Amino acid sequence: VPMETEILSTLNEIKTLLENSSPTWIPALLTMTGTLLGGIVAGFWQYKNSQLNMKQLSDTKRFEVHSEVVSKQRQQWMDQLRRTAAEFLAEYDVIVSDFTKNEKSKKEHAKLYQSTNEKGNLMFLMLNPDKPDQKTAMQALANMQTIVGIQEKEGGLAAQEKYDEYRDALGQALLKVFNKTWKKIKNFD
Numbered sequence: 001v002p003m004e005t006e007i008l009s010t011l012n013e014i015k016t017l018l019e020n021s022s023p024t025w026i027p028a029l030l031t032m033t034g035t036l037l038g039g040i041v042a043g044f045w046q047y048k049n050s051q052l053n054m055k056q057l058s059d060t061k062r063f064e065v066h067s068e069v070v071s072k073q074r075q076q077w078m079d080q081l082r083r084t085a086a087e088f089l090a091e092y093d094v095i096v097s098d099f100t101k102n103e104k105s106k107k108e109h110a111k112l113y114q115s116t117n118e119k120g121n122l123m124f125l126m127l128n129p130d131k132p133d134q135k136t137a138m139q140a141l142a143n144m145q146t147i148v149g150i151q152e153k154e155g156g157l158a159a160q161e162k163y164d165e166y167r168d169a170l171g172q173a174l175l176k177v178f179n180k181t182w183k184k185i186k187n188f189d
Helices: 002-020 025-101 106-126 132-144 147-154 156-186
Strands: none
Touching (some): 025 147, 147 156
16 A cells, blocks of 8 residues: 555646656656566566465475475384384294293293283284275284184194284285385485
């Protein structure tokens, strides 16, 4: 509003000068008026463009920050899933290796099996069944958790064979999940 008032005031002054002046001032005043109006219009559009550029810069910065936060969260999720999977598989290695040796007491087996169940459930909750690779990992994880039941029904040798198959399937599924996640992290996707 102040800019419009200033423009109207300037135009009124020019009109007054034109009415009270001789014809030699008219071209000079018209030139001056055109220059003044051109400067005002150019200034106005420059201001609008700078506002637009600041918004675009702000949107770009917001996107960069969002991408960085999401990438860090994915990295933390992947690291936690890796640690949990490594502990889960290490504990299952101990359980399955003891199927034939019977070196541990039932109490030790129960404690170890409880720990693997906790880790398995944590991994299960960290995975998303709507994503095909993660759903495959969830299925492989569920199969792994049947090993103790197989051992009780069919014996240590059958459980060992199934364990090798299920362990490999879980490892391959998790590698695919980690690979896809790493690509997303790398591309800020």
